[in-house]
Amino acid sequence: MTDVSVTKDAIPAADELVVLNQVNKHFGALHVLQDIDLTISRGEVVVVIGPSGSGKSTLCRTINRLETVDTGAITIDGKPLPQEGKELARLRADVGMVFQSFNLFAHKTVLENVMLGQIKVRKADKTAAEAKARTLLDRVGVGTQADKYPAQLSGGQQQRVAIARALAMDPKIMLFDEPTSALDPEMINEVLEVMQQLARDGMTMIVVTHEMGFARSAANRVVFMADGRIVEEATPDQFFSNPRSDRAKDFLSKILHH
Ligand SMILES: Nc1ncnc2c1ncn2[C@@H]1O[C@H](COP(=O)(O)OP(=O)(O)O)[C@@H](O)[C@H]1O
Numbered sequence: 001m002t003d004v005s006v007t008k009d010a011i012p013a014a015d016e017l018v019v020l021n022q023v024n025k026h027f028g029a030l031h032v033l034q035d036i037d038l039t040i041s042r043g044e045v046v047v048v049i050g051p052s053g054s055g056k057s058t059l060c061r062t063i064n065r066l067e068t069v070d071t072g073a074i075t076i077d078g079k080p081l082p083q084e085g086k087e088l089a090r091l092r093a094d095v096g097m098v099f100q101s102f103n104l105f106a107h108k109t110v111l112e113n114v115m116l117g118q119i120k121v122r123k124a125d126k127t128a129a130e131a132k133a134r135t136l137l138d139r140v141g142v143g144t145q146a147d148k149y150p151a152q153l154s155g156g157q158q159q160r161v162a163i164a165r166a167l168a169m170d171p172k173i174m175l176f177d178e179p180t181s182a183l184d185p186e187m188i189n190e191v192l193e194v195m196q197q198l199a200r201d202g203m204t205m206i207v208v209t210h211e212m213g214f215a216r217s218a219a220n221r222v223v224f225m226a227d228g229r230i231v232e233e234a235t236p237d238q239f240f241s242n243p244r245s246d247r248a249k250d251f252l253s254k255i256l257h258h
């Protein structure tokens with residue numbers, strides 16, 4: 001685990017970027033999100049943890065409207081999520097998402113992967129898009145791989161390209177859903193380091209991860225979910241040293257002692 005500390009400055013409460021207000025969602029009979037209230041301030045890094053099936057991925061997916069909600073409201077920068085069309089494409093660009101699986105376009109080069117959204121959604125011209133793509137690929141440490149295809153890269157490199165691709169849209173917030181879970185152990189740190197740097201640079205981030213070292217060093221806040229509810233919210237120090245709920249105690253004992 002890297003031990004790069006991030007300065008955890010206090011975030012002014014008024015600067016709300018993402019607000020979920022009493023959000024509920026069902027999949028058939030399953031009440032997958034239950035009365036979720038969650039506010040993310042600009043520049044804040046929130047780590048979401050919890051057992052498998054607790055609704056973490058669904059929570060992320062509602063924020064860029066890959067899933068709709070049944071009741072409740074979600075706003076980004078004070079505006080409700082758009083329903084469809086160009087507005088929705090812009091929302092998806094504003095809310096960068098990095099998944100467990102890398103989701104790169106297999107038949108496009110690394111460079112093209114990072115250029116495409118800039119041209120299609122942000123209407124950048126080709127020269128500008130290429131220059132920005134190269135800068136971002138350098139920043140995540142894969143600049144020399146620009147002309148290769150995704151399959152020619154390691155998992156860790158592909159995931160860093162996926163981060164660069166999301167960043168190319170100048171997102172307001174980045175969502176990471178278990179970005180290192182599919183990686184071989186030796187590649188986890190190279191991805192976490194890129195995320196640490198993003199956090200240090202002030203990016204607003206929601207990160208679903210079981211990497212407790214990352215949570216401790218980069219998160220302003222830990223949100224613990226179980227059975228579709230937010231059971232506990234605390235600073236990393238409070239949460240890891242003194243979890244309040246039995247669910248969190250149980251979960252931590254399982255992930256920390258095996
Ligand atoms: N598209 C879907 N249709 C039906 N059930 C789903 C769907 N997506 C997720 N679920 C169920 O919702 C619950 C929460 O899933 P998920 O949000 O992926 O949890 P987590 O990411 O915390 O593991 C699980 O029981 C899962 O099986």
Ligand SMILES: [Mg+2]
Nearest residue numbers: 056057058178
């Ligand atoms: Mg998940």
